Amino acid sequence: MATTLTAKDFATTTPSWWCPGCGDFGVIASLKQAAADMGLRPKDTAFISGIGCSGKISGYFHSYAFHGVHGRALPVATAVKLANKDLTVIAAGGDGDGYAIGAGHFMHAVRRNPDVTYIVMDNQTYGLTKGQSSPTSALGYVTGTSPGGNPDEPLNGLAVALAAGGTFIARAFSSEPKAMTEMMKAAIAHPGFAIVEVMSPCVTFNKINTYKWFKENVYHLSDLPDYDSKNRAQAFEVLMQPGKIPLGIIYTEIRPTLESLTIKDSPAIAGLDIETANPRYAAIQEAYR
Amino acid sequence: MATTLTAKDFATTTPSWWCPGCGDFGVIASLKQAAADMGLRPKDTAFISGIGCSGKISGYFHSYAFHGVHGRALPVATAVKLANKDLTVIAAGGDGDGYAIGAGHFMHAVRRNPDVTYIVMDNQTYGLTKGQSSPTSALGYVTGTSPGGNPDEPLNGLAVALAAGGTFIARAFSSEPKAMTEMMKAAIAHPGFAIVEVMSPCVTFNKINTYKWFKENVYHLSDLPDYDSKNRAQAFEVLMQPGKIPLGIIYTEIRPTLESLTIKDSPAIAGLDIETANPRYAAIQEAYR
Amino acid sequence: MILNNVEVMFGGQAGDGSLTTGDLIAGVFKHMGLEVYTYKDFPSRIRGGHTNYVIRAGETPNYGMADYVDGLVAFDLEAVEKHIDEIRPGGFIIFDNSHDTLTDAVRRPGVHYYEVPLAKIAKEEIGLELVRNTVSLGVLSRLIGMDEETVFGDVRAVYQRKGDKVVDLNIRAIQAGEKYVDDHFERPSGYGLTKGVDGDRLIMMGNDAISYGALVAGCRFMAGYPITPATDVLEWMAKYAPKYGGVVVQAEDELSAINMVIGASFAGVRAMTSTSGPGQALMTEAIGLAGVLEIPLVVIECARAGPSTGMPTKTEQSNLNHLIFSGHGEIPRVVIAPGTVEESFYLTATAFNIAEKYQLPVFVLSEQALCQSKATLPSLDVASVTVDRGKLERNGHLTFGEYRRFAFTEDGVSPRAVPGTEGGMYLAAGSEHNDHGVITEDARNRAKMMEKRMRKLETMRPELPKANVLGDRSARTAIIGYGSNRGPIAEAQDRLALAGTPTRFLQMRTLWPFPEDEVRDFIAGADHIFVVENNFTGQLERLIRYVVGPLPNMHAVLKYNGKPFRPVEIIDAVASVVAGAAAPRPVGA
Amino acid sequence: MILNNVEVMFGGQAGDGSLTTGDLIAGVFKHMGLEVYTYKDFPSRIRGGHTNYVIRAGETPNYGMADYVDGLVAFDLEAVEKHIDEIRPGGFIIFDNSHDTLTDAVRRPGVHYYEVPLAKIAKEEIGLELVRNTVSLGVLSRLIGMDEETVFGDVRAVYQRKGDKVVDLNIRAIQAGEKYVDDHFERPSGYGLTKGVDGDRLIMMGNDAISYGALVAGCRFMAGYPITPATDVLEWMAKYAPKYGGVVVQAEDELSAINMVIGASFAGVRAMTSTSGPGQALMTEAIGLAGVLEIPLVVIECARAGPSTGMPTKTEQSNLNHLIFSGHGEIPRVVIAPGTVEESFYLTATAFNIAEKYQLPVFVLSEQALCQSKATLPSLDVASVTVDRGKLERNGHLTFGEYRRFAFTEDGVSPRAVPGTEGGMYLAAGSEHNDHGVITEDARNRAKMMEKRMRKLETMRPELPKANVLGDRSARTAIIGYGSNRGPIAEAQDRLALAGTPTRFLQMRTLWPFPEDEVRDFIAGADHIFVVENNFTGQLERLIRYVVGPLPNMHAVLKYNGKPFRPVEIIDAVASVVAGAAAPRPVGA
Numbered sequence A, B: 001m002a003t004t005l006t007a008k009d010f011a012t013t014t015p016s017w018w019c020p021g022c023g024d025f026g027v028i029a030s031l032k033q034a035a036a037d038m039g040l041r042p043k044d045t046a047f048i049s050g051i052g053c054s055g056k057i058s059g060y061f062h063s064y065a066f067h068g069v070h071g072r073a074l075p076v077a078t079a080v081k082l083a084n085k086d087l088t089v090i091a092a093g094g095d096g097d098g099y100a101i102g103a104g105h106f107m108h109a110v111r112r113n114p115d116v117t118y119i120v121m122d123n124q125t126y127g128l129t130k131g132q133s134s135p136t137s138a139l140g141y142v143t144g145t146s147p148g149g150n151p152d153e154p155l156n157g158l159a160v161a162l163a164a165g166g167t168f169i170a171r172a173f174s175s176e177p178k179a180m181t182e183m184m185k186a187a188i189a190h191p192g193f194a195i196v197e198v199m200s201p202c203v204t205f206n207k208i209n210t211y212k213w214f215k216e217n218v219y220h221l222s223d224l225p226d227y228d229s230k231n232r233a234q235a236f237e238v239l240m241q242p243g244k245i246p247l248g249i250i251y252t253e254i255r256p257t258l259e260s261l262t263i264k265d266s267p268a269i270a271g272l273d274i275e276t277a278n279p280r281y282a283a284i285q286e287a288y289r
Numbered sequence C, D: 001m002i003l004n005n006v007e008v009m010f011g012g013q014a015g016d017g018s019l020t021t022g023d024l025i026a027g028v029f030k031h032m033g034l035e036v037y038t039y040k041d042f043p044s045r046i047r048g049g050h051t052n053y054v055i056r057a058g059e060t061p062n063y064g065m066a067d068y069v070d071g072l073v074a075f076d077l078e079a080v081e082k083h084i085d086e087i088r089p090g091g092f093i094i095f096d097n098s099h100d101t102l103t104d105a106v107r108r109p110g111v112h113y114y115e116v117p118l119a120k121i122a123k124e125e126i127g128l129e130l131v132r133n134t135v136s137l138g139v140l141s142r143l144i145g146m147d148e149e150t151v152f153g154d155v156r157a158v159y160q161r162k163g164d165k166v167v168d169l170n171i172r173a174i175q176a177g178e179k180y181v182d183d184h185f186e187r188p189s190g191y192g193l194t195k196g197v198d199g200d201r202l203i204m205m206g207n208d209a210i211s212y213g214a215l216v217a218g219c220r221f222m223a224g225y226p227i228t229p230a231t232d233v234l235e236w237m238a239k240y241a242p243k244y245g246g247v248v249v250q251a252e253d254e255l256s257a258i259n260m261v262i263g264a265s266f267a268g269v270r271a272m273t274s275t276s277g278p279g280q281a282l283m284t285e286a287i288g289l290a291g292v293l294e295i296p297l298v299v300i301e302c303a304r305a306g307p308s309t310g311m312p313t314k315t316e317q318s319n320l321n322h323l324i325f326s327g328h329g330e331i332p333r334v335v336i337a338p339g340t341v342e343e344s345f346y347l348t349a350t351a352f353n354i355a356e357k358y359q360l361p362v363f364v365l366s367e368q369a370l371c372q373s374k375a376t377l378p379s380l381d382v383a384s385v386t387v388d389r390g391k392l393e394r395n396g397h398l399t400f401g402e403y404r405r406f407a408f409t410e411d412g413v414s415p416r417a418v419p420g421t422e423g424g425m426y427l428a429a430g431s432e433h434n435d436h437g438v439i440t441e442d443a444r445n446r447a448k449m450m451e452k453r454m455r456k457l458e459t460m461r462p463e464l465p466k467a468n469v470l471g472d473r474s475a476r477t478a479i480i481g482y483g484s485n486r487g488p489i490a491e492a493q494d495r496l497a498l499a500g501t502p503t504r505f506l507q508m509r510t511l512w513p514f515p516e517d518e519v520r521d522f523i524a525g526a527d528h529i530f531v532v533e534n535n536f537t538g539q540l541e542r543l544i545r546y547v548v549g550p551l552p553n554m555h556a557v558l559k560y561n562g563k564p565f566r567p568v569e570i571i572d573a574v575a576s577v578v579a580g581a582a583a584p585r586p587v588g589a
């Protein structure tokens, strides 16, 4: 069926549970547009999300959607890709889901490099639990759990990904839909683990990192005349630079995917016929005589 | 009691469970020497280890020792330091303990920067479970769980620590005891989270990364004329350089410790008198009238 | 005319501020001298989605909701649609007809409908639609006869810190509401309130009481990870603990949190964490570690509806099995469950003494309907809380080599040294170890060590919180329950008695080690035994069966739809069986 | 003279190669036509520390160890000291006196001591101390009369791939051992072996059989994290699965492993993981997710001695409570337990059908004494294994909107679509959801969904593996047990019968949903009921009590020192009670 789909075809009938003005609306909009532009098929797309306001996003994207437990979206997504390499696999979650409870899986997904796109919806707070500090919250950020100000240095997820061997590292801003859509398309097209960290403001709880604040603190790598997204040292420099938040594709590199090294060119596992017994089974026990 | 202690005073009577020739012997030897040189007191030292051959080390270091569950040494160590900031707190574990199951905690301990010294005994394999691949095993490393060769890019723990805001990042080699001892002293002296990754060969299972192999693949930063351990970009460069393994203090930086930002200058919590009720308790309920 | 006894429900959309107004009303009732209980029923989202807040007031304490709602303040039609059948015949609805209009489908005979353009009044007369909640308060106040002075006083107290303008705004909003009633309706004959004396009382949430109890018990370290409905405790401690020299850490996950608590306790500090189902599940491995290391710690479990993410903001008692039986291998552990906000304070304090005296993990089990509900209670007697640290060797001087951290003792408890203590150095190992703490796999030592650890479960029994027995001890109908069900059960008891079925009620407060004698003695001679709990499989009933066997006359009264029991549901269940039914139907199924 | 029935123990230091020799001897016994069982008792370290390997051979299958060891091959004094009291009167010890010398303390009347300088012979005559194990094999072979041809044949087979030099070395080592016996001792009259036919049999570990069963059942995805004693399964699958188009992932931890398994199953692949206690504990939260998502998966639990790290290489059955009751909220789940290596194959295959037909997690419970023990068994009938994927909608064409992933059905099982299927798109959410999969907190839907999920536990009952009943069904003495205790119990039965106490034995193979009728019927009319298990609290006995109550004549026979039962221990426990004791003493305590 070659009918071309539009963004609307990736919408579900479920009404969103997000607050009016939440940055996450921009994310789902760009994602649907990207899916349509790339000619994805809902039936061949798996969308795995974590837990959080952000995690609700899988319910709003028409596909084989999975809303698992907190922090485990990446192990699920990695396995879905291994189980059926013909699927387009996208994972998404919040800064807490991905960088706090999911931090270990994040690092390992990066080094394994499965062909999965991972969208981190970063609002620098825990939205769904009503505004505690998150791994990306600023030092001194005052919340219910940090009335004296957050004492923890914010975690630089993208820098960590770069150090862990990331092959596609990008950052978008949810009020720049066009750029975000293009970035998502590039990420989905990237053969390997692609991270898109989206600055997605929480209008209800985060009164510091607002749309306005971001507009004042972001800049576009495309504006740096000689920025080379293949240069890891340069990528590290812009990522570690305090204060300024770079937007755009920060780093890309091609190395073998997890599937290519494990399943190689054998067919998608999910398609195998396991109902009829394999004649080679019996031979195995000869080793135990 | 100002009697000066020797390395022997930090030994326990428990016979080691390590294989003859294991790299871990060098680690405990250097640690005891460092403790003696620095005038540490067993009663004021807490030594927290994970699970693995490496994790057994806490049983061989005379102190308040803690041998917890797999991968959780850092949360325990961080809390011990917060609970009694007057203690010298040292944590240790293997590459699996610290970089696989403990990866998330590692990243967060780094960013929190408690005054804890963390020794990662890296043998690039899972020793205690008989030689499976670990997060630091080379690509293609053949083991029982990876008969087709390890498909996962090795994890660069120190680079990740650098990206996550590490303040003391160093690497030693267990057959260079003197250098290792000095490094441990510097790490313990460092006011903040200090990581010493020790190349500690597993003579029983890892037939690739042997003492010989290391001797051929390591180099000393002290031999680089203009290497500056305060230069993060330079640190990133040497850490990401494929093939060559730099030894020495790779990066140092001073920023406030977790204790200094939370407990500030109030006394050690463990010393508080909680047996006698605080007169201010009653006032709290006035807010609930 | 029902005097001084009313249940009001605020129904609207999440985040519309009805929580503030609900709290305000709860305060007004208290200050009028009434006993108050509140219940929050909100969705797992921040803004939007139907939410409701029940405030109940009476002359005697009620620890739960009534059978029906007397007055519903509905900010939209959905609120009426969802709750119309919970309105007591003769009750009333204050409906905001600014945007929605009432449909015939929600009309019931005997229910009074007061249609008030709340939002419109707020917007046009006060100039701020947001204050429609306060306008509704004015309307309600007039209809049921709240004490105006108290209302104004509380409004001032609440909005003070936002400045006089805001105070004035809200005062005017109330007056506008009152005026609308005066202009359009006459006061319903149905309800009335008289102002009594407030007295030496408090009003707080179960989670506030738990936190307060922990602080007073000397808890100076808490590590946790946010999770509904347990986050309140973490936030309360984050606010107060530092003022008393303590520290609170928001960990990166629950695995870290529980291991931090173990570390802090190892170092000699009274430590705890608070969590709910999903986090509790992640703590399973470390709880086993605490058990074998004989490290004292307190875990606050604020249960919610599972399995998995389930319904995060709804109440359930489906975590009991997990607290008692989870984990590989066998360790001694304690599970205690307060039944009221007041008990939440005292039992939490007790938990720390048990944990330290017996050197093991103690779970304080609560659930959403109790831990996030506000209730009035007598002022708390902080002076009555004592701290008993058990066999703690601190700053003493032990003789290294002689000192045995895990000495085999008669009561199973061994002297506990903490870092900084001369001569007390030892290895705390999760691997099996001998009395010195040295790892060994010797079979005989292993057996002895298992017995030593498990022995504590027996030696501690006399010190465990006893159950409350309510009602008529000689009644032939017995009811057993715990936690938030104490309220509805006790209330059901009164009415059952009036209807000729006296009952006795065992409100269990220690659930593990299972108080076998307590239960056996209690059910002796009962014709019918009802075990009331909010879960599907009858987890408490199963534990009782283990002790007394599958009794033909024992019935689990179960509710697992996320809502707490209302008394009438228990009454019906009991009555049906007493009247000959084989077994009660699950409630709300 | 005991013919064709011998239990040999190799005792030395971990990593000294006695495992290889032990396996070699096990092979020799098999090839001589005997039935073999082996038990590995090693420390949680790689080199050094006392270890021993028991190889038992007989004419009829034994699924466990005998009461006593017939012959101990001791490479050091420690081995003799540790095991001298396990030697059967009339038994013998082959002692390597190269470095140690026997002390009086280890001399026992009736035990024959053959002192042989094994290491010295190996070093001086063969030129390689390492082959002292093989020398000892020669000594043993001669003493108990192994078939030389078979021995040489097996040695060749085993060392072949290491080249002719190594083969030759080992052959010479054996001959040296034999010669030493001929020169110094006469063969003991006590033991003898006759060569029979090997026949159509296999010899494998429980973990091999489990893995093989999974592969044949169509398992094509496995994710796991190494942990003793479960790592074997991960390594077996890593070797074979790729040859059949599958993939095996070593995850970064168990949290990742179990979530990967869920992901693979969501995508339509038969998936499993294998772990032991500590890892199982970490999987708790995700198991609840699988339950509410109705995702089929198989978890292999190879139990070891807890709590916490405990004794990682020792056996225990203390994880049953956890598998059944852990987790917040309530989900349907299945626990089945093979009792032999052969059953390990067939029941694992069955587990996958149950998991997929009922769309839930199925645990295959084994323990160190079974999963890491080798035994002889009839060749496996791979053709008899069928694959039933239940209501799986694959590559079909569903009508989106009509399709309901969680449709309310009579049997509780709903049609399961997997990615790639047209029209089957749905949201798999761990939050409560309606039949379409849309998240909802509606109370009525919630109750219905809980009932639908839990209903599966009832509809599946007819398909669950039935228990084996062994012994005299009409006997008045009943024994209940599962897993590795099948062997010692069955053996105890024979001897109890000879001694005048016939028994019936229920070897349970389905432990959850608890087979209430099976157990009730079995114990009906028994004078005494013994529940034999390797744990402290009597976890299985507790489950039985739940069904039938605390029977005065039901006794838990417990052993929790890390060692499996020997038949005599069960016999003594039964005999003591039959003779009037109130209750059996814990074994080895």
Ligand SMILES: Cc1ncc(C[n+]2csc(CCOP(=O)(O)OP(=O)(O)O)c2C)c(N)n1
Pocket: A051, A052, A053, A054, A055, A070, A093, A094, A095, A096, A097, A098, A121, A123, A125, A126, A127, A128, A129, A134, C225, C226, C227, C228, C254, C278, C279, C282, C309
């Ligand atoms: C194991 C577990 N712990 C805690 C929670 C509670 N919880 C739900 S969402 C969340 C974090 C939300 O923050 P983030 O991931 O940044 O998502 P956001 O809501 O900000 O989009 C937490 C802690 C949970 N659901 N499961």
Ligand SMILES: Cc1ncc(C[n+]2csc(CCOP(=O)(O)OP(=O)(O)O)c2C)c(N)n1
Pocket: B051, B052, B053, B054, B055, B070, B093, B094, B095, B096, B097, B098, B121, B123, B125, B126, B127, B128, B129, B134, D225, D226, D227, D228, D254, D278, D279, D282, D309
């Ligand atoms: C939760 C849990 N999973 C798995 C194990 C089994 N295990 C013990 S040590 C270990 C890893 C050892 O590797 P490493 O940390 O590198 O230490 P090494 O033995 O190499 O020094 C594993 C997987 C465990 N003890 N606990």
Ligand code: SF4
Pocket: A017, A018, A019, A021, A022, A023, A024, A053, A054, A123, A127, A128, A201, A202, A203, A204, A205, C046, C047
């Ligand atoms: S709380 Fe914040 S993150 Fe959550 S939906 Fe509202 S605005 Fe978005």
Ligand code: SF4
Pocket: B017, B018, B019, B021, B022, B023, B024, B053, B054, B123, B127, B128, B201, B202, B203, B204, B205, D046, D047
């Ligand atoms: S197995 Fe390897 S890591 Fe473990 S003790 Fe032996 S040599 Fe060291």
Ligand SMILES: [Mg+2]
Pocket: A052, A094, A095, A096, A121, A122, A123, A124, A125, A126, A127, A134
């Ligand atoms: Mg967030």
Ligand SMILES: [Mg+2]
Pocket: B052, B094, B095, B096, B121, B122, B123, B124, B125, B126, B127, B134
């Ligand atoms: Mg290692």
